[in-house]
Amino acid sequence: MDTLTLILLDGIAFASWLFLVSAGLTFAYGVLRILNIAHGSLYAIGAYTGATLAGLVLHSGANPFLAYPVLVGAALLVGLALGPLLERGFLRRVYDQEEVITLLLTFAIFLILEDGMKLVWGVSPIIVAEPYALLGQLPLAGVTYPVYSFLLTGVAIVAGLALWVVIDRTRFGKLITSVIHDREISAALGVNVPRICTVAFTGAAMLAALGGAFTAPMVSVTPGISADVIVLAFAVTVIGGLGNISGGAIGALLVGLLRATAIQFFPALDLFVVYALMAVILLVRPEGLFGGVEVRRI
Amino acid sequence: MRARSLSRWLVQGAVLLAIIASPPGRAAAAPAGAPPQVTIGIVTFLSGAASGPFGLPAKTAAEFWIEKLNREGGIGGVKIVPVVVDEAGPTDQVVTNYRRLVTDQKVDLVIGYISSANCTAVPPVAEELKALTILFDCGTNRVFENAQYKYVFRTAAHTGIDGIGAARYVLSVKPGVKTIAGLNPDYAWGHDSWDIFEKAIRKLKPDVTVVDTLWPKLMQGQFASEISKLQADKPDVIFTSVWGGDFVSFIEQAKPRGLFAQSLVVINNDGANVEELGHDTADGIALGFRGPHWISIPNPARNPLQQQFIDGYRARYKKYPMPHGSYHVVQALQGVKAAYEKAIKAGGRWPGVDDVIKALEYSEFDTPSGRIRLAIGHGHQAVEEAVYGTTRFDPQLGFAGLGGIKVFPVKCVNPPDGVKVVDWIEQGFPGAECP
Amino acid sequence: MRGAQVSRTLAGAAPWLAVLLALAILPRLLPDWLGFLLTVAFAKALVVLGVAVLLRSNLVSFGHGLYFAAGAYTVGFAAKWLHLREAVLLIFGAVVVSGALAALLGLFLARYRGIFFGMLTLAFSMILYSLLLRLYWLTGGTDGMVTAPPTILGVVPGAAAGRAHYYLTLVCLALALALTRRWLGSPLGYLASAIRDNEIRVEYMGASVRQGIYRTYLLSGVLGGLGGCLVAFSVGHIAPEFSYWTQSGDFVFVTVLGGYASVFAPVMGSVVFELVRNYAYALSPYTWQMSLGAILLLIVLFLPRGLWSLLAPRAPVSSPWTSSSRR
Structure with missing residues (x-):
């Protein structure tokens, strides 16, 4: 029984993180049809900025609880600074090109940002552990749980709900949906498509940075964290259905639980299960668990 | 305009003159047949996950220590010039970099490799190119357990x-x-x-x-x-x-x-x-x-090299040299210096690569980590x-x-x-x- | 009549023979590392060629590292278990293994298009990656395996191993290019680009899209395996990273860098990529990724048809790879 509880708790905690780091990827793909490899870099920049700013707040002797809003602020900052820049400066130029070109463009941006971060933050780890321990622990199922992992789940839920509200309940969301369905017709109807694209990509960048910022207190922010997160985020995105936010949430939950189970019972399999699940899903339901059927080109 | 460029020229000329005129930093006269410099290829992680904890500290420690050695006369009176290369990349890239260092940039020896995979890939190439290669940090115990190399040494203990x-x-x-x-x-x-x-x-x-x-x-x-x-x-x-x-x-x-x-x-680790x-x-x-x-280990108070290493490194980089990349690269440099100087002493002239290898096998030398002995792996593997x-x-x-x-x-x-x-x-x- | 045909064929082949001859004497003029770099670039060009033939049908394989690793580990395991060291046999083995793998996976993949094809190839290659990593006692895990230089037709190359590998790779590449070129000039080859233009029309004409893609994938997998096997020969060390997504990403990158309007474009792309990457390492050791990324960015933005489009600027995108005189 305890083991089951552990699997649920660990699975949900990991799933929350997975959802946070992959939601932006899913969203960007949904709106812009871009599989953004540089998503991992935005995640890492979010982590670096979050760690740096939170570190400043903590060292200044201010109320340590200020660190949490600062993490959110850091994510918004990164998104606002880099989102429009990348979208207007680069991505916009290749929307009409083949998928492989956009993929490579984001790969190029990834490479540049990778060294760019090194030039700004160096290679020594940036460490801010305080926000992780600050919220205390809960004894559950025979082990102690940091409250922070519940905070992470909270942030993931809020981010997911915010996305849902924006897309399904606002005028802007309707515009996004129309752009998703047909860019040309939307433009003909007077929708400012370029603006929608910029805003959507900025939103995706913010989500990536948010994932990074809230990961920063748990890990050491070092070079190389971007590359590792990308494939994992891809896997989750594919499992849930490319471009489908609620699918992404279920995908994250599935991967999280599967991995937690693997660690409890077959620890040797934990990496393998994620990719195996991805392949199986692609084989059985290529559009993902919740993806729509792709329209074939005639 | 003209005056300024002239004055700049004068200043540059003066600096140049000062460099030429200043006594060369040689404690002892270089032996017969000595080259103008000893070029050492230094291969360490400058990017990726291992750059922070091991790679960059190794690079900074190597640069600091080489400057120190050069101030004290370099190797046998010849100054050391490092060429730093990033170790990151797929295995074929690492091997290409190694080959370029040896055959194009003509380094006299290579000190490198933190990743065990690279320590597995490089030794056969070192033997092919007959290039002295010091593995300085990687852990795998299999390098000298499964094979015997002539040109490859490791100046740190295996895992x-x-x-x-x-x-x-x-x-x-x-x-x-x-x-x-x-x-x-x-x-x-x-x-x-x-x-x-x-x-x-x-x-x-x-x-x-x-x-x-x-x-x-x-x-x-x-x-x-x-x-x-x-x-x-x-x-x-x-x-x-x-x-x-x-x-x-x-x-x-x-x-x-x-x-x-x-x-x-x-x-x-x-x-x-x-x-x-x-x-x-x-x-x-x-x-x-x-x-x-x-x-505090081995003991800066009794080991002047360690004291100099810690003090100098701290003065320059505002932090302690931490284990193990920084210490290991200095071990390699100390080992090379000791072997060259031993070979010079034995032969009375600048040694060839075979002489250096002979001097390095089963040798002992002092380092900030204490006295290091190449005691196992047919005299090619250090113990610590x-x-x-x-x-x-x-x-x-x-x-x-x-x-x-x-x-x-x-x-x-x-x-x-x-x-x-x-x-x-x-x-x-x-x-x-x-x- | 016959004589005229022969002489025309000869005239057509002459420039290629000249190029081949030039490549044959090249290692005598180059320093060791450049010869080695060319060997690796040629071997990888085979994999890139494999990615390129798929790209002609608008299929992006984001997992060609799978075949690259399969070919390389065939060499590793054949040496470890069968004590096989003969290059010709090893090449044959790598072709059979990667062909069998492609034949199996192709059954699934032939149904997929666009991003799904890419993601499924990625998943397959990452599964192989995690297996190579996990089956540590078999594969040596991330330490990889050392592959001793092979004998070539029974001859131990010894000190001339570097050059021997160069020529071996060159011969394999030339054969593969000739075969691929021929294949693309065949009805099947035309089918591949017809699929890119309009699948439904291809079906209405009575050809099977699925079979077209399946066979293209088979060819592309075999090319990948061959490339991996040759890289194992010359580099002498293989590692699970061969199947990691960044490696596969490099192959796609090089395909776009060279362009895919000609079978020779991948070779050009591969050589240029290796040169650029090496000079980036040598000239900016701390920021080589940034240099590489900047170059890629410029190419994607200003030369999306690849470097080859500089040589043949007016060639339309969907132009056949073969000379127009055929069929």
């Missing part, structure tokens, strides 16, 4: 000392240990580390049982599920070879959950980020770092002492210091020449001399 040292340390501080668990990154070196530790402790205390062997992906950064499993199973001792980013992440996530209070956690961790380090971790390379201690926050340092330090002498943790480390363990450590 055998880490696992055996950890087992001996655990038994000395927790003699009643019954259950152990492993949390090791899922790559070759992580498997090697666990294999050696597990075999060693079970040989030394046969009633020990393994309750968990967890294999997180290297640089996974997320250990919540693993920590839950370890908390549920409550092993007496947890052995882990996490390093760099994983080391910090593991401590950050395990400390609030009380894992370090529940079990004795032994980490075999990292002290590199202890200074950055500062207040966030956990107390009570048994820490080893692949040889005698701590602020194993050092473990237990972390305790030190307000004077501002980060964790080590208490309860135990130094295991060379013969206690290294197999004799010609014996594979795993065989040595399984035979019950024949010939081991422990205090």
